[in-house]
Amino acid sequence: MPADNAISELIQAGRAEAAFEQLVPAFRRRVFGLAYSLLRDRGAAEDVAQEVFVKLWQALPRYNGRAQLSTWIYAITRNTAISAMRRRRRSVSMSDPAVFEEVESRGAASEAGLDDAALWRNVGALPDKQRQAVILYYQEDRPVEEVAAMMGLPVNTVKTHLHRARASLAAALAGAGEEVA
C-alpha cells in the first residue's frame, strides 16, 4: 500500500510522531479486525488494538525497514492477541454479546435480523482459521493476499479456508431452512 510506504519512510527518516499520526488511522481497522478475528470479543479486541498501538509507538525505533511495515504490525497484533487469549485463559466463544445484540437489534426482530443472527452464529461455529479468513476478508473487501499477510499464511491456504468456509456456511444455512441459492 502506498500509505504504508510513506509511513515507513517517515519512520526511517526519524519522524516518529508524524509517522505515528498516519499509522493509527491507516491501520486501525486492520489491527482491530485481526484482533477481533482471533479473540471474537469486541471489547477485548479493542483493548488489544490499543495495546498494539502503544507497543508500536515504543517499538518504532527498532523498525529497520527490512520487513514490510504491515507485516511487522500484523505480527505484533497476532502476538498481542494470542497473549491476551492466554491471559484470559478460557476458550472464547463466538457469542460475543456486544456483536450479537448489535446484529439482532439491527433487524429489530425482523426476519432479516434473525437471518443475520443465524449467519453470525454459523460464522462463529466455523473452525478458527476459516472464521478468521472470513472476518478479515469481508470486513473491508480485502484482497486475499492482504488477508494472507494478516494471518501469516500462504495465499492459497487462505483461498482454501475461504472456499471451505463459504461452503460450510451455505450448507448450514440451507440446512436451517434458509434460502441460500
Add this chain to the structure above:
Amino acid sequence: MSAEDTGRRNLEARLRGLLGGMDASAGFEARVMQRVSMLAVAPREDLRVQFERRRELRRRRLRREVWMNGMTTLGLGACAAALLWRFAPEIQRLAANSASLIDPGLLAVGTLAALGAGVWLLISRARG
C-alpha cells in the same frame, strides 16, 4: 448465472453486510494518542538516537565495502600481473601463434570488446 453462483453472491453480500462495518468504537484514535502522550518522551529521543546509529552503521558498511572492493581489485590485478610475468614466454608464443591463425582485425575487435566489458563492469560496480 447458475443457482450456485446466485447463492454464493447472496451469501457474500450478507457476509459483507454483517462484517463490513466492523471497526473500533468512536474515539479510538484519540484514546490511543492520549495513552501514547502519557508515556515518557523517551521513545522520541530513542528514535533519533537509533536513526543516527543506523546512519553511522550504514556509513561504516559502505566504507568497508569500498575498501573490500578496492582490495579485491588490487588482488586480482596483482594475480593477473604475476601470471603474466610467470607465463610471459608461453603467452608470447601463444600470442604469436594466435596472431598467425586469427584475423588481426577480429583480434582487435575481440580485445576491444573484452576491454569495454571490463570497463563497463568497473563503472557499474562503482555506481552500485
